[in-house]
Amino acid sequence: MFQIQTLQPTHLRAPSRHRISTASLVSTSTLTVPISTANKNHSIQTLCRKGKLKQAIQLLSDEDNPTQRTYELLIQSCAQKQSLSDAFTVHTSLTEDGFDQDPFLATKLINMYAELGSAPHARQVFDEITDRTIYVWNAIFRGLSLLGDGEEVLRLYRRMNSMGMPPDRFTYTYVLKACVVSGSELPLRGKEVHAQVLRRGYEGYLHIMTTLVDMYAKFGCVESARLVFSSMPAKNLVTWSAMIACFAKNARPLEALELFREMMRESGDDVLPNSVTLVSVIQACAVLSALEQGKLIHGYIVRKGLDSILPVVNALVTMYARCGDLELGENVFNQMDKRDVVTWNSMISSYAIHGLGSKALAKFQEMVKLGVSPTPISFISVLGACSHSGLVDEGRLLFDSMMREHEILPSVEHYACIVDLLGRANRLEEAARIIADMRDEPGPMVWGALLGSCRIHCNVDLAERASRMLFELEPTNAGNYVLLAEIYAEAKMWDEVKRVKKLLEEKGLQKVPGCCWIETKKRVYSIRSVDELNPQIELIHALVMKLSEEMMEQGYVPETKAVLYELDTEEKQRVLLGHSEKLAVAFGLINCSRGETIRISKNLRLCEDCHSFTKFMSKFADREIMVRDINRFHHFRDGKCSCGDYW
DNA sequence: GTAGGGTTAG
Numbered sequence: 001m002f003q004i005q006t007l008q009p010t011h012l013r014a015p016s017r018h019r020i021s022t023a024s025l026v027s028t029s030t031l032t033v034p035i036s037t038a039n040k041n042h043s044i045q046t047l048c049r050k051g052k053l054k055q056a057i058q059l060l061s062d063e064d065n066p067t068q069r070t071y072e073l074l075i076q077s078c079a080q081k082q083s084l085s086d087a088f089t090v091h092t093s094l095t096e097d098g099f100d101q102d103p104f105l106a107t108k109l110i111n112m113y114a115e116l117g118s119a120p121h122a123r124q125v126f127d128e129i130t131d132r133t134i135y136v137w138n139a140i141f142r143g144l145s146l147l148g149d150g151e152e153v154l155r156l157y158r159r160m161n162s163m164g165m166p167p168d169r170f171t172y173t174y175v176l177k178a179c180v181v182s183g184s185e186l187p188l189r190g191k192e193v194h195a196q197v198l199r200r201g202y203e204g205y206l207h208i209m210t211t212l213v214d215m216y217a218k219f220g221c222v223e224s225a226r227l228v229f230s231s232m233p234a235k236n237l238v239t240w241s242a243m244i245a246c247f248a249k250n251a252r253p254l255e256a257l258e259l260f261r262e263m264m265r266e267s268g269d270d271v272l273p274n275s276v277t278l279v280s281v282i283q284a285c286a287v288l289s290a291l292e293q294g295k296l297i298h299g300y301i302v303r304k305g306l307d308s309i310l311p312v313v314n315a316l317v318t319m320y321a322r323c324g325d326l327e328l329g330e331n332v333f334n335q336m337d338k339r340d341v342v343t344w345n346s347m348i349s350s351y352a353i354h355g356l357g358s359k360a361l362a363k364f365q366e367m368v369k370l371g372v373s374p375t376p377i378s379f380i381s382v383l384g385a386c387s388h389s390g391l392v393d394e395g396r397l398l399f400d401s402m403m404r405e406h407e408i409l410p411s412v413e414h415y416a417c418i419v420d421l422l423g424r425a426n427r428l429e430e431a432a433r434i435i436a437d438m439r440d441e442p443g444p445m446v447w448g449a450l451l452g453s454c455r456i457h458c459n460v461d462l463a464e465r466a467s468r469m470l471f472e473l474e475p476t477n478a479g480n481y482v483l484l485a486e487i488y489a490e491a492k493m494w495d496e497v498k499r500v501k502k503l504l505e506e507k508g509l510q511k512v513p514g515c516c517w518i519e520t521k522k523r524v525y526s527i528r529s530v531d532e533l534n535p536q537i538e539l540i541h542a543l544v545m546k547l548s549e550e551m552m553e554q555g556y557v558p559e560t561k562a563v564l565y566e567l568d569t570e571e572k573q574r575v576l577l578g579h580s581e582k583l584a585v586a587f588g589l590i591n592c593s594r595g596e597t598i599r600i601s602k603n604l605r606l607c608e609d610c611h612s613f614t615k616f617m618s619k620f621a622d623r624e625i626m627v628r629d630i631n632r633f634h635h636f637r638d639g640k641c642s643c644g645d646y647w
Numbered sequence: 648g649t650a651g652g653g654t655t656a657g
Contacts, residue, residue, distance in 0.1 A: 072648090107648065138649055173650045210651040217652090241652040248653095279653040311654035318655070345655040352656090380656045413657065445657070630657095 037063065041070045048073035053081050057089055066097055068105060075108045079115040087116055100128065107135045114143030122147075134168050141174035150182025154189060169205050172197055176211045180218045187219045194228075203231070210239045217246030237271045245280040248287065251603065253517070254526060256284035257293065275309045282315040289601035289628055291323035292522045314342045321350030324599050324626040324633060341372050349381035353632045355643050357389025364398075374406055376414070383417035387424055388632050390646055395421045416445040423453020424646070428462055444473045448480065455483050463487045471503075478509040482564075490561040497564055515603045516584035520592045527587055529578045536590065543586040544577050547617065556616040559609040581610045581627060585617055588625070597624040605629050606647070615641050 040063045047056035056074060060066060071094050078087040091109060099105050106129040113122035126132075126140040137160055144153045157175050160167065167175070172193065179190035194212055202208050209232050216225035229235070229243045240263045247256035260281050263271060273281070278301055285294035298316060301307050313336055320329035333339075333347050344367040351360035364382040368374060379402055386395030399418050402408045410418075415438055422431040431450055435442050447469045454463035463484055470480040481504045488496040504510070516527045531537050548556070560572040567575070576582075581602055588598030606629040618625050619639030627634045635642035 104648070111649085135648060142649070168649095170649050177651090205650095207651045212651095214652065236651095238652050243652090245652060274653095276653040283653085309654090314654045316654095340654090342655045347655095349655065375655085377656050384656075416657080448657095 037065045041065075041067050044070050045073050048077040051077070051080070053077045053083065053086055057086060060090070060093055066093070068099065068102060071097075071099060071105055072108055075105070075112045079112040082116060084116050084118065087112060087121075101130060103129060103131045103133045103136050107133075107139045110136070110139035110143050114139075114146050117147065119144060119147045119149060132165070134165070134171070137165065138168070138170045138174060141171060141178065145174055145178040145181055148181050150178035150180070153178035154182065167196075167200075169202060169208060172202060172205075172208045173211045176208070176215045180215050187216075187221055187224075190215050190219065191224075206232075206234065206236060206239065210242050213239065213242045213246065217242065217249065220250050222246060222250050222252060235271075237274060237277065240267070240271060241273075241277040241280065244277060244284075248280040248284040251287070253284040253287040253290075254524060256280060257288075257290070257524070260284075275306050275312045278306065279311050279315045282312070282319045286315070286319040286322040287601065288517045288519065288524050289323045289599050289626075290517070290519045290524045291320075291325055291599060292519060293524065294319045294323055296522070308337070310338070310340055310343065314340075314346045317343065317346040317350060321346075321353060322601075322628060324597070324628065324635070326350060326354050326356075339372075341367075341375050341378065344372055345375065345377050345381050348378065348385065352381055352385035352388060353628070354635075355388045355632060355647075357385045357391040357394070360385030361391065361394060361398075374408070376408055376411060379408065379410075380413050380417055383414065383421060387417060387421040388643070388647065390425055392421055392425045392427070412440060412443040412445050415442065416449040419446055420449040420453065423450055424456060426453075426457050428453060428457060428459055432462060432465075442469070444470055444477070447473065451480065451483050455487055458487060458490050460487060460491050460493070476507065476509060478504060478511055481509065482511050485564050486561075489564050494566045497566070501564065512604065514580040516580045517601045518584050518588055519599060520588070520596070525587065527580050527584045529580050529583065536587065537583075539590070540583050540586045541578075543590065544582050547586065547589075547620070548573075548577055548582075548613070551613075551616050551620050554616075554620065556613065556620075559607075559612055561608070576607075576609045576613075579607060579610050581606065582613055585614055585625060589621060589623065594623075597626055599626045601628040603630065605631060606634060611641065611645070611647075615639055 040059060044056045044059050044063065044066065047053070047059065056077065060070070060074065071090065074090045078090055094100065094105060106125050109125045110122045113125065122140065122143045126136065129136060140156060141153050144150070153175060175193055176190065179193060197203065197208055197212070209228060212228045213225045216222070216228065225243065225246045229239065232239060240259070244256050244259050244263070247253065247259060260273070260277070263273070278297060281297055282294065285297060301312060301316070306312055313332060316332050317329045320326070320332060329347070329350050333343065336343060344363065348360045348363050351357070351363060360382055364374070364378065367378070379398065382398060383395050386392070386398065395418065399410065399414065402410050402414065415434065418434060419431045422428070422434070431453065435446055435450065438446070447466045451463055451466040451470060454466060467480055467484040470477070474480065481500050485497050485500040488500065513528060518525050518527065527534065534540070548558070552558070558573045558576055560569060560576065563572040563575050565572070565575065581600060584600045585598065588600065592598050606627060611634065614625055614627060614634070614636050616639065617623070618636035625636040627636070632643065632647060634647070
């Protein structure tokens with residue numbers, strides 16, 4: 001446990017009032033003159049402003065009467081320098097000089113300790129100050145939220161309420177943020193705070209309402225976010241950006257783009273998008289595989305001179321790759337005059353989703369050689385790349401190098417990658433052994449990776465083991481039940497299929513419906529199996545049916561094992577024909593011009609039948625078709641797929 | 648004296 005006693009190491013210096021000052025005597029050529037207190041305070045402050053903290057502290061030890069302002073600057077300087085030891089020295093001195101009950105400085109100290117990453121020290125300052133002004137309360141809320149302890153913020157917030165201390169407009173923004181960071185069961189708490197905001201008449205405050213939009217967004221409560229957003233009579237750029245980000249991050253990319261257009265239309269020149277807004281718009285294009293839209297946005301970014309802002313350019317690299325145009329992504333990457341680790345990670349994962357494992361590996365090595373330290377995400381990306389390309393041994397070596405060469409402790413995410421890598425390559429037992437040897441609890445991601453591999457290789461025994469864990473760890477994730485049912489279906493264990501489907505039903509869960517997006521003529525369309533809104537839907541269904549029949553005459557054999565019903569083959573084939581990606585392919589054939597690549601993105605993994613259907617179609621209709629599923633890209637051309645049927 | 652939205656992966 002953390003030793004809070006270390007907070008005020010009084011041994012660091014003797015109490016100032018009993019000191020015999022030496023440095024306060026400045027030697028001139030002829031005599032020694034004492035510097036006045038005002039001058040010394042001024043000098044300490046100047047040193048702080050110049051970033052010379054050590055010298056400032058040195059001078060402080062000889063100053064008998066440091067002022068509040070002097071301590072304020074010293075505290076700020078410690079935070080800037082990220083020096084906890086200097087912070088202790090300053091804090092000790094401040095206490096000895098009798099400022100420990102000064103609420104102004106207590107606020108600053110709490111902020112400082114929060115920025116230095118020490119919750120216990122921030123907390124101790126808070127606990128020891130008796131005059132807790134709203135600034136002091138807000139500081140501890142801010143600090144603990146920043147450090148991720150939302151639960152504690154909410155506990156303290158309740159205490160503040162019961163003490164009769166009224167919150168102010170700042171309090172709400174911190175407390176709402178705390179709801180987000182603490183995670184568990186929190187939409188409910190967030191709602192309570194929301195209700196309080198309304199009861200106390202704070203609904204007119206832009207900051208608070210924007211924070212509310214963001215809070216609901218982070219919980220995935222898109223409708224609640226939208227309700228707050230719509231209720232706001234006045235909105236500024238941050239509000240619009242928060243709502244656009246909400247759609248982009250919560251699988252509603254079309255609405256993100258729509259809202260962006262609405263913002264441009266309705267607000268005119270009053271609200272012009274900045275880099276933050278555009279990052280979300282780029283992400284939405286990426287999710288949709290909306291290449292033309294993305295290019296338009298890129299053009300806008302260049303015209304506005306925002307093309308040197310790293311988050312923007314990094315998002316562009318990813319966007320082009322996810323839209324299927326890897327080369328454009330590479331161009332952006334190559335033209336950048338500065339890059340950070342995120343830029344490299346973006347490029348590595350771009351190669352990963354295109355199945356170009358060796359290129360990803362080369363980029364990773366180039367990055368390391370240039371002295372850029374890989375982050376945990378770099379490893380997730382490069383291991384993912386190995387996984388998609390079947391570079392099993394290379395992946396294993398990388399995994400082993402994490403700790404040895406880069407001092408990065410593999411997290412569950414990395415274990416999930418290595419399990420996926422081995423599992424896909426049908427080294428399932430080896431994967432299971434790695435799980436058994438893990439020091440930490442494997443967690444749903446790892447078991448999920450194993451179950452996914454069992455699905456590919458139809459390993460019923462291991463699948464049962466993995467899903468037992470998964471049902472316990474995440475009982476409401478429908479995907480796990482569906483995967484297990486598919487494995488049973490492939491093994492023709494129909495009673496088991498029924499049992500799993502019943503489980504799903506009992507829990508009131510539903511299979512996530514498949515959805516595809518396709519862009520043509522600079523517009524993006526969404527396509528679902530059941531879609532009354534699409535005026536062409538009947539035509540599309542009919543075309544899929546006709547094409548399928550014609551292709552079967554030429555040798556296409558429907559892969560019926562993904563169908564979870566015990567039906568005869570013909571009926572199964574009918575079920576498969578309703579899959580959204582086949583509809584999207586047909587939609588593309590009708591609506592995209594000849595010679596234009598049909599680009600589709602999908603919210604789930606591509607099923608095997610759709611994969612072979614699309615492969616066949618690329619030759620049959622002589623069209624290039626690109627499909628991006630949840631994991632990676634499939635580039636179909638002339639009857640073959642870029643994934644080499646390994647996905 | 649304090650506040651709101653964004654980059655890479657899964």
